[in-house]
Amino acid sequence: MATLELLSGPITFSEAIQRRTNVVHQLEYPRLQRAFFQRLQNDRHLIQNIVAHHLGADPKNCDVLSPEHWRHGSFNVCVPVRVDSPDPGLPISVMVRFPLPYRVGEGTHPGNADEKLRCEAATYAWLQEHCPSVPIPHLYGLGLATGQQLTHVDHLPWWSRWSHGFQRRFRTLLGYQRPTRYIPHNSSVLSTLGLGYLVIETIPDTEGSMLSNSWEDKRGDDRLQSNLKRGLARILLSLAAIPLPRIGAFRLDDAGYVHLDNRPLNAEIIMQENEGFPIIIPRDQTYTRADDFILATLDAFHNRLLHQPNAMSDEFSGQFELAAILAARGVLPPMLQKDLRSGPFVCSLTNLHRSNIIVDDDWNITRIIDLEFACSWPIEFQHPPYWLGGQRADVLDDISFDPHHNQFVRILEELEEQGEFPAIRSPRKLSAIMRYTWASGTFWLTLGLQNPMMFATTFWFGILAVHLGLRIEYTNDFTMLANLSGASDFMDARLQENDEYSRTLHRIFTRNTV
Template sequence: MSRTRRLLRREITYSFAKEEEVNILHQLSYYDKQNRFFSHLNHHQRWIKNIVAHHLNLSSPDACHVSNVESWLHGSFNVCIPVTVCTRSAKQVILRLPLPYRVGEEFMPGNGDEKVRCEAGTYAWLQENCPDVPIPGLYGFGLSTGETFTCLENLPLLYKWFHSIRRRVFAWLGYPTPSRYVPHPPKREQGVHFNYLLLEYIEPSRGSMLSDTWTDHQHDIRLRTNLFHGLARILLSISRIPIPRIGSFLIDHKGFLILANRPLSIGIQQLENGHIPTGMHRDCTYSTVDSYVADVLTFHDNRFRYQPNAVNDLGDCVFQLSSLSAMRTISKTFFQRELRRGPFVFSLTDMHQSNIFVDADWNITCLVDLEWACSLPIEMIRPPHWLTSMGVDELVLSEYDKLRTEFMDALNAEEQEMAEKPNSPLLSDVMSKTWATGTFWYTLALSSPSGLFTIFKQHIRPLFCTEYIEEFNLIMPFLWDRNVGRIASHKLSDKKEYDRQLQQEFGVESPV
């Protein structure tokens, strides 16, 4: 009889595990790793108190009370530890740490620090360039190297004056200005180092997660109109500033905000967490659309090469290779040549319902979890995919287009109200064209290693080929790489070995 095994959020049996497209063998280790990591954090409550007191400039860490493990909030990639600060006016803060077993730290050491640096860079960029976008306060952050950075406002008085004057002098002289996050080591060596962000806690009076009310009220036109106009204003505010390259902002060792990191995405860290190389180095930024698209297609190729259960059988292998070959062949038809070198605009790529706080009328009050924000080609900016509560590979064109049109009407209205003349093409014009040409679907497929093949089959391939599908699948795989027959044989062997190990993990006897 097969065993039931524990994943992070559910139990799973072999009958379900064998149908999953993700690497379940890898995910079976998460639950134990989570317990060990949480226990390790809990045993270092003194460190948590010290680091909170350090960033808030408190006289004593004893003013900080760390919540019980049962009250910790954890999603797919982070754990948030509420800490109550008992001073004259008690308040809560959130210590947010990336989960090392979910961000690829084992396979790519430094991924946790990269994630924290880039998220801190996003806070700094938005605070400096888009003060109208509501986000939590970032009090400080730290890296596994022991480096810590504190927000200028929370520094000791003399330190604050010095760095305020320093920023002004740099600005007067025309030099790059240091960010508001200043290298600020603790007075005492902590002995243990985690990467983290210390964030403002969003009080219930400020709003609640959109996901709490989305299912019940998504069909309320008044609420939806308020939401869409709020999203449109945020999108326009962020995209009005052209950015010179494709990449992610980070805060460097000296506290400067720089555009020097690869465009970090959820797809990159998911793949690297699955021990799949992406081939995209951390210091890599892009000056052209086609060079970026080529590298994104490469890590889709690498998923096929390195994930042990990437294919189910020979037919599935042929279909995937056909899709990957075609995606590379047709890429140039989806992007306007005149936009090849920009404009590039900042994008919050993880803005789903649980990361949007709203009031009772669905006016946006705060955006949280700013991870994986980066500058992207303007043609990769899309309306949210979750408008119909479907996954990226489940969208029904006719149903989605109704709400997409409604969102675009809000975007057009907000864009017309902007007094300033844009320095780049109208965002609404670009987004309308990407929908009309199918670029919307192509860029959506690029963003999803797991959803690419379904999106290609349903929405991209029909733009080029509605007949001779059998012939298409016979020819295209041979254009993916040389010796494709040997590659296919290797992938089928990988799947056979994966199935054997999966059966072993669940105590299932292999058929004779």
């Protein structure tokens, strides 16, 4: 039988049938990627003009590099543009970051790409304004598929800078919200391109490299680990010092103002909508209570069970997943501390993995890149990254991670005692909250809610068995809980759909066999 291509590499039928994601859908991505990259190739002159527009440069001095230099991840592609200009104030190069329309649900839910761009750009603008100590790249400007463009004021003529500065000071004196440093600045080029984008600073090699490059070789070095944890702790304290009124995501409007009024956008929402699932969380949905947010997240997990064709491969696994969601609705909200359920909420960098952290040779953090899916979250959801212990999230355990957690919290306590950061506006210090959430098991609640594929395992074997001390008769209890929801007909329908999915997958691999 044929071996087919996914974006992650070749895959056989026996491997595909074991995947818990929709491989039938994913097999379309390589073709869609080639078509989209070719479109960008054909529009290189437009990309040149876009960069020149935001930098105030001559388009002739902007050179779009060839595709072998492009970088792409799960949801974006970054196109490098070299800037060869006599103006010393201009950067040597920038990245133009495009959302991948075939990955962010643009075809099934139009506007998703612009929503993602607005939220990410708003996070850049908010951090520049409120947490300047968090080391992020410079965002030069952005454009939306609607035709709207905004440019950072530093790259506009002096009269625009003067007028904008006066407006900011005047509105501050009157007690009004002031605009960010991004000003509406449109050109006719964007309407021709028809794609949204961000123009972002390229981080030079002199500032360091991705933490992931040296992680495996050096993660056992205590000095480097201490430097890294200290840098991460500083970032979390900076973010926690600014209380936010609700759970959601920042949104940059057409006039350059930031609003905390977007749903807390994350990878799970994007992936569900990309596969055509119905919208479970509207774009303007925010939350003023942490328990409501938890229940909405569980609803999203249930939505995946309802609409992903291979979500349930057999009756036991289906009961295992469904019963976990049903039980969690009653178990998880009471785990939150009562005095923190309505806030404070704080800006959280939810995509903070090793490839998004730039460090120097001593593992001092020099930049945090890729701010997608940053949200305002409950302060109880603030934890040291799970990967500090060197384990994957699905095999993480209390015993191995406890020393890393303890060291991280001790560093937090030291920084809090030094008084370098403003105190968070909550009944307790961030370090005390972290100690409590580790002891109570809320750490595992947060970890499980970030990944629907591992949620049931985390819930049954981590939260219930370890932290709540509950003994589960797995087969009987799963069946009982699943049946309480009248799941018999539901399960039958889902298993039939899984059988049809398996047949479709088999036909695809057979059809491509030479």
